[in-house]
Amino acid sequence: MTQIAADRWPGIVRTPKTPLKARLASWILRPAVNRIAVRLTFPDGDSWGSGGPDAPEMKLVRPQSFFARLGADTKIGFGEAYMAGDWTTGDDTDLAELLTPFAERITQLVPPTLQRARVLVDKRLPHATRNSVAGSRKNIEAHYNLSNDMFATFLDPTMSYSAAWFDDSTPDESLETAQLRKIDGILDAANVTEGTRVLEIGSGWGALAVRAAERGAQVTTITISTEQAALARERFAAAGPEIADRIDLQLVDYRDATGEYDAIVSVEMIEAVGEEYWPTYFAKIDELLAPGGAVAIQAITMAHHRYLTTRNSYGWIQKYIFPGGLIPSLEAIDENLAEHTRGLKVTGSHSLGQDYARTLRMWRDRFNASWSGVQEHGxxxxxxxxxxxxxxxxxxxxxTGYIDVYQLRMERAA
Incomplete structure (x- = not known):
C-alpha cells in the first residue's frame, strides 16, 4: 500500500468508522451493480455484476474500507476510495471504460424510495467556497495555480485546458490542431476580425488571445490566476511584438472589468462563477458589450432537471478539483440572459460533448505517460x-451524454 501523506490528505488517510452505514452501502450497491455489465471482484474470489469475463472489472482491494467510505458519503466516498487505493481496475480494464456503465445508469443506481431521501444525506456547498471576489480568487488558485509545468506535461502546445473540436473524418488529428479549431470556432462566433475590440474573460495560458491578435484584433484578456498570467505574458512576448502589442492582460476579476467591446469571449469559465453570481456575470457582459456586438462562450452543461437536483449539493469534483464550481443547464443560461441583460439571447450553438470525451482521453494518456515528470514537481x-x-x-x-459542452453565440435581439 502506498503511504498517504496525512497532512496533505486528511480525508483519505483516515477510514470512516461507520459500520452501519458501510453495511447499508453494501446492501444498496450489490443489486445496483448486478444490473450493470461490469464485474466487481473481491479478494476472496467473490464477484458481483452482470458482466461476463470480458466486462470491465472493478477490483476491490480493501472491501471494508471501500464500503465504509461509500457509506459515510456516497457522492464523495467512491472517488476517495479510488484515491486511497481501496479499489482499482482489473489488469485489462480502462478506468473510463469501467466508469461509463455507471454514468449511463447513474440516476437508476439508487432505488427511488432512497433517492427521495437524498436531501437528508446531501452535503450543501461549504460557505467558504462562495464565489465572492475573494472566494473566487481562492477557488481559482486552488486548481489553476497548482503548477504551470504540471499542466504542460499533458496539455498540447497551445496549453488549452478545455474541450477541443475534432474533425471526425481525421481519426489521427493532433490535439493541437483540434484545439486551434475550437478557438477559431469561438472567435468566428463572436465575429472577431481585424480591428475588433475583444474582451476575453478567463485568459487561461493565452492561446485564444494570441489567435485573436493574429486576426488583427485588439485584445483585453482578464484573469485572477497569477500563475497563468505569468506564463501567458511569456507566451505573448514569444509571439513577437506585433502580437504582444495587441494584447492587454489584466489581473482583474470579471466584476471589475471596464470598457466597451465589440466581442466578448469566454471559454469554460462560467462553471467557476457559481449560481449566485450568474446574474452578475451576464449583467457585466451586457454592460461591456458594444451595440451590435456579439458574445461567444464555451460552457459545460447538464440537463436542467439534473441541475435543479444537484445545484446545492457538494460532490467529489467540488471537494478535490473545482471548489465553488457548478455546471449550468442551457435553460438556466437562457433564464439569466432574459432576466439580467438588455435583450441578449442565444442565437447559435454547437455541441462538443463527444469531442470533450476524446480530449479527456488524450489528456489522461499524456498525464499517465508523463507521470515521472509530474512527480518531479512535488x-x-x-x-x-x-x-x-x-x-x-x-x-x-x-x-454518455450525462454532461455536455456547447459553444454558444449570444446577441441582442434586433
Missing part, C-alpha cells in the same frame, strides 16, 4: 490517482 501517488479519476470520471460523463 506531486504524490494520491494526487496521481485523484487526477486520473477526475479525467476518467469526466470522460465517462461526456461520452
Amino acid at each position: 506531486f504524490d501517488e494520491t494526487f496521481r490517482r485523484m487526477w486520473e479519476f477526475y479525467l476518467a470520471y469526466c470522460e465517462a460523463g461526456f461520452s
Whole structure:
C-alpha cells in the first residue's frame, strides 16, 4: 500500500468508522451493480455484476474500507476510495471504460424510495467556497495555480485546458490542431476580425488571445490566476511584438472589468462563477458589450432537471478539483440572459460533448505517460490517482451524454 501523506490528505488517510452505514452501502450497491455489465471482484474470489469475463472489472482491494467510505458519503466516498487505493481496475480494464456503465445508469443506481431521501444525506456547498471576489480568487488558485509545468506535461502546445473540436473524418488529428479549431470556432462566433475590440474573460495560458491578435484584433484578456498570467505574458512576448502589442492582460476579476467591446469571449469559465453570481456575470457582459456586438462562450452543461437536483449539493469534483464550481443547464443560461441583460439571447450553438470525451482521453494518456515528470514537481501517488479519476470520471460523463459542452453565440435581439 502506498503511504498517504496525512497532512496533505486528511480525508483519505483516515477510514470512516461507520459500520452501519458501510453495511447499508453494501446492501444498496450489490443489486445496483448486478444490473450493470461490469464485474466487481473481491479478494476472496467473490464477484458481483452482470458482466461476463470480458466486462470491465472493478477490483476491490480493501472491501471494508471501500464500503465504509461509500457509506459515510456516497457522492464523495467512491472517488476517495479510488484515491486511497481501496479499489482499482482489473489488469485489462480502462478506468473510463469501467466508469461509463455507471454514468449511463447513474440516476437508476439508487432505488427511488432512497433517492427521495437524498436531501437528508446531501452535503450543501461549504460557505467558504462562495464565489465572492475573494472566494473566487481562492477557488481559482486552488486548481489553476497548482503548477504551470504540471499542466504542460499533458496539455498540447497551445496549453488549452478545455474541450477541443475534432474533425471526425481525421481519426489521427493532433490535439493541437483540434484545439486551434475550437478557438477559431469561438472567435468566428463572436465575429472577431481585424480591428475588433475583444474582451476575453478567463485568459487561461493565452492561446485564444494570441489567435485573436493574429486576426488583427485588439485584445483585453482578464484573469485572477497569477500563475497563468505569468506564463501567458511569456507566451505573448514569444509571439513577437506585433502580437504582444495587441494584447492587454489584466489581473482583474470579471466584476471589475471596464470598457466597451465589440466581442466578448469566454471559454469554460462560467462553471467557476457559481449560481449566485450568474446574474452578475451576464449583467457585466451586457454592460461591456458594444451595440451590435456579439458574445461567444464555451460552457459545460447538464440537463436542467439534473441541475435543479444537484445545484446545492457538494460532490467529489467540488471537494478535490473545482471548489465553488457548478455546471449550468442551457435553460438556466437562457433564464439569466432574459432576466439580467438588455435583450441578449442565444442565437447559435454547437455541441462538443463527444469531442470533450476524446480530449479527456488524450489528456489522461499524456498525464499517465508523463507521470515521472509530474512527480518531479512535488506531486504524490494520491494526487496521481485523484487526477486520473477526475479525467476518467469526466470522460465517462461526456461520452454518455450525462454532461455536455456547447459553444454558444449570444446577441441582442434586433
